[in-house]
Amino acid sequence: MPVDDPHGIHCRLDELLDERGLTLTALADRIGVTVVNLSVLKNQRAKAVRFSTLTAICKALDCQPGDLFVLVD
Amino acid sequence: MARHLPDRLHWIVLRGFLLLLAVGGFVGVPLQLVRAWRSETLAWSGDAGVGAALPAGLFTPAPGAQATYDGHLLVSLQDPGLRLSLLSVLPDALLGAAVAIVASVLLVLVLRLQEGRPFAGNGVVLLRVAAATIAMAGVAVPLARTWANREILDRAGRLGPRLGGGPADTHYDFVNVALGWICVALLVLAVARAYREGSRLAEETEGLV
Numbered sequence: 001m002p003v004d005d006p007h008g009i010h011c012r013l014d015e016l017l018d019e020r021g022l023t024l025t026a027l028a029d030r031i032g033v034t035v036v037n038l039s040v041l042k043n044q045r046a047k048a049v050r051f052s053t054l055t056a057i058c059k060a061l062d063c064q065p066g067d068l069f070v071l072v073d
Numbered sequence: 074m075a076r077h078l079p080d081r082l083h084w085i086v087l088r089g090f091l092l093l094l095a096v097g098g099f100v101g102v103p104l105q106l107v108r109a110w111r112s113e114t115l116a117w118s119g120d121a122g123v124g125a126a127l128p129a130g131l132f133t134p135a136p137g138a139q140a141t142y143d144g145h146l147l148v149s150l151q152d153p154g155l156r157l158s159l160l161s162v163l164p165d166a167l168l169g170a171a172v173a174i175v176a177s178v179l180l181v182l183v184l185r186l187q188e189g190r191p192f193a194g195n196g197v198v199l200l201r202v203a204a205a206t207i208a209m210a211g212v213a214v215p216l217a218r219t220w221a222n223r224e225i226l227d228r229a230g231r232l233g234p235r236l237g238g239g240p241a242d243t244h245y246d247f248v249n250v251a252l253g254w255i256c257v258a259l260l261v262l263a264v265a266r267a268y269r270e271g272s273r274l275a276e277e278t279e280g281l282v
Binding site: 046047 | 278279281
């Protein structure tokens with residue numbers, strides 16, 4: 001099945017950070033991912049996410065991958 | 074900072090060398106042609122394919138031509154004419170143009186590599202241009218040199234019976250000369266193919282976090 005681009009995935013990193021009172025820089029420091037990469041994710045410019053990045057974010061924010069991403073029309 | 078100095082020095086030396094080759098080629102070729110156009114004497118030297126001394130009767134100079142032998146046959150022609158003058162510099166002009174083109178391509182690729190975006194832009198096309206240039210120069214330069222040598226020797230005098238194969242520079246050796254450069258061109262084409270794959274992968278991983 002062909003993969004459509006652009007995709008319909010919305011990243012809720014911004015909301016999750018707000019709920020936990022965290023900044024992007026603080027999260028980047030905790031999980032060892034660059035602010036630039038997290039910014040790409042937060043601003044909906046990411047096209048793919050490594051499982052290792054996803055694991056680190058979910059652990060740091062104490063959430064599930066499903067909390068981080070939602071499918072929008 | 075001091076640790077990065079050798080790296081920066083490498084880049085500077087590499088870029089400077091390529092720039093020198095590119096500019097030297099693009100400026101040198103027209104200069105060579107102009108000098109050939111204005112020259113009244115044509116000097117030619119080549120491998121006569123014989124031993125330490127020129128055998129008597131191997132080469133008889135024509136009027137206006139002088140020939141000496143010191144292991145190589147040295148021929149000097151007065152008033153060679155525009156066609157022969159330009160023909161005499163044609164091999165070096167072709168080689169200079171080819172070197173300038175390939176050096177320019179490499180310079181662009183090196184600059185992109187230094188900027189950390191090696192697969193940006195039309196790198197594949199540039200490498201294909203370099204490969205085509207190398208292949209064409211590999212065939213054309215020896216061919217032009219053989220042609221020029223024959224024309225100059227024909228004008229300069231009469232070749233006697235050949236001993237040990239006669240003047241080696243008047244034979245076009247495709248297998249030993251051009252084939253080697255064609256192999257180099259094929260190698261560059263293979264790099265271009267790898268480069269294309271690299272570009273595809275870079276495109277795929279764009280936006281990966």
